[in-house]
Amino acid sequence: MLPMITGFINYGQQTLRAARYIGQGFMITLSHTNRLPVTIQYPYEKLITSERFRGRIHFEFDKCIACEVCVRVCPIDLPVVDWKLETNIRKKRLLNYSIDFGICIFCGNCVEYCPTNCLSMTEEYEFSTYDRHDLNYNQIALGRLPMSVIDDYTIRTILNSPQKKRG
Incomplete structure (x- = not known):
C-alpha cells in the first residue's frame, strides 16, 4: 500500500x-x-539608420587628387581609379572613378583614410537591381546625393533659391 x-x-x-x-x-x-511591434511595412516605412551607419559611398570628383589611398587600404582592392599624369604641371588628373557595390563589403576604410575627404558614407542602403552590373557605380552615380538628402527641406530651399538660379 x-x-x-x-x-x-x-x-x-x-x-x-x-x-x-x-x-x-x-x-x-x-x-x-x-x-510595441517591431515589424515595419518595409516599402512604405523605412528603418531609421544610426549616426554611424555605413551605406552607399558618396564621391566628390573635384576633391579627388587620384592618390589611390582608397585602393591601397581596401581589403579587396575595389575602387577603380583611372588617372593621367599632366607633365606640364606634374600632377595627376583623375579620369574615372568607380566602385562595384556588388563586391563592396562597406568596411569604410576608403572613407576613413582619404586625405581630401572626397569620399563619405551615406544612409542609403537599397541596392536592389535585376542585373548585378547595375551595381557598378561610376563617378557620376557616386556623386549623386541620396534621396533622403534631396528631399530635405533645407536642401530644396537652397536648390530653389534665386542666388542658385543666377549662378
Missing part, C-alpha cells in the same frame, strides 16, 4: 510542476502583449 501512496504523491507533484511551468510560459506570453 505504501508504494501506491508514494506513486500518487509523485504523480501529484509532477502535475503541480507541469502546471507551474505552463503558468510561467503563459505569463511570459502575456508580458509580450504590452510591447
Whole structure:
C-alpha cells in the first residue's frame, strides 16, 4: 500500500510542476502583449539608420587628387581609379572613378583614410537591381546625393533659391 501512496504523491507533484511551468510560459506570453511591434511595412516605412551607419559611398570628383589611398587600404582592392599624369604641371588628373557595390563589403576604410575627404558614407542602403552590373557605380552615380538628402527641406530651399538660379 505504501508504494501506491508514494506513486500518487509523485504523480501529484509532477502535475503541480507541469502546471507551474505552463503558468510561467503563459505569463511570459502575456508580458509580450504590452510591447510595441517591431515589424515595419518595409516599402512604405523605412528603418531609421544610426549616426554611424555605413551605406552607399558618396564621391566628390573635384576633391579627388587620384592618390589611390582608397585602393591601397581596401581589403579587396575595389575602387577603380583611372588617372593621367599632366607633365606640364606634374600632377595627376583623375579620369574615372568607380566602385562595384556588388563586391563592396562597406568596411569604410576608403572613407576613413582619404586625405581630401572626397569620399563619405551615406544612409542609403537599397541596392536592389535585376542585373548585378547595375551595381557598378561610376563617378557620376557616386556623386549623386541620396534621396533622403534631396528631399530635405533645407536642401530644396537652397536648390530653389534665386542666388542658385543666377549662378
